[in-house]
Amino acid sequence: AQSVTQPDIHITVSEGASLELRCNYSYGATPYLFWYVQSPGQGLQLLLKYFSGDTLVQGIKGFEAEFKRSQSSFNLRKPSVHWSDAAEYFCAVGANDYKLSFGAGTTVTVRA
Amino acid sequence: GAVVSQHPSWVICKSGTSVKIECRSLDFQATTMFWYRQFPKQSLMLMATSNEGSKATYEQGVEKDKFLINHASLTLSTLTVTSAHPEDSSFYICSASKAGIFYEQFFGPGTRLTVL
Numbered sequence: 001a002q003s004v005t006q007p008d009i010h011i012t013v014s015e016g017a018s019l020e021l022r023c024n025y026s027y028g029a030t031p032y033l034f035w036y037v038q039s040p041g042q043g044l045q046l047l048l049k050y051f052s053g054d055t056l057v058q059g060i061k062g063f064e065a066e067f068k069r070s071q072s073s074f075n076l077r078k079p080s081v082h083w084s085d086a087a088e089y090f091c092a093v094g095a096n097d098y099k100l101s102f103g104a105g106t107t108v109t110v111r112a
Numbered sequence: 113g114a115v116v117s118q119h120p121s122w123v124i125c126k127s128g129t130s131v132k133i134e135c136r137s138l139d140f141q142a143t144t145m146f147w148y149r150q151f152p153k154q155s156l157m158l159m160a161t162s163n164e165g166s167k168a169t170y171e172q173g174v175e176k177d178k179f180l181i182n183h184a185s186l187t188l189s190t191l192t193v194t195s196a197h198p199e200d201s202s203f204y205i206c207s208a209s210k211a212g213i214f215y216e217q218f219f220g221p222g223t224r225l226t227v228l
Contacts, residue, residue: 032215043118043205043221044156051215090155094215098144102155 002027002093006103013081014111021076021106023091032094033074035065039087050074061085086110114140116208118220125196126228133191133223135206141186142208146217150203162189196227
């Protein structure tokens with residue numbers, strides 16, 4: 001079965017600074033990888049996804065992620081964060097059984 | 113687009129009553145729908161997977177008789193929490209996948225259930 005680890009529970013970043021959220025996955029084959037963002041009391045919004053091809057994936061809101069097979073990682077980055085980026089971020093891995101496995105999530109706080 | 117709605121967005125009920133939550137795919141046919149549960153400050157936990165016209169498949173540890181799932185059409189799935197108790201209070205999120213694109217799920221906005 002697949003699994004996801006997000007090592008950072010909480011990250012605080014200054015507005016305008018860069019952000020990187022870590023995600024490591026465990027899966028025997030090529031995974032389907034996703035990053036979602038969740039604002040308080042809201043559902044999940046898809047930021048970006050990786051299925052195959054170019055390992056650097058561009059998403060919405062200025063986010064990007066890089067798939068590194070050798071490191072089993074799919075880290076999310078943003079060059080300059082905005083106050084509106086404060087939220088909970090979830091990495092997820094999908095497999096051929098149609099199911100998604102989510103990481104524990106990383107809370108991002110943006111300070112002025 | 114691929115829009116999924118949930119109704120109600122929040123509900124408060126008394127202990128012992130049943131509550132039904134609807135999940136609809138608004139602009140696509142959803143062959144498979146998923147129901148998740150999320151506790152405060154925690155990740156999403158998959159409860160069950162349902163395919164249109166079939167019985168739902170529940171994850172280990174999820175009570176089938178407590179959480180009744182019906183996927184009667186390609187655009188509607190319902191989750192009924194029967195004889196709800198305070199420990200059932202949670203945030204319930206549904207998602208749906210399109211026919212032939214099983215690896216991507218589109219999420220609803222969630223339903224906050226509070227059982228008094």
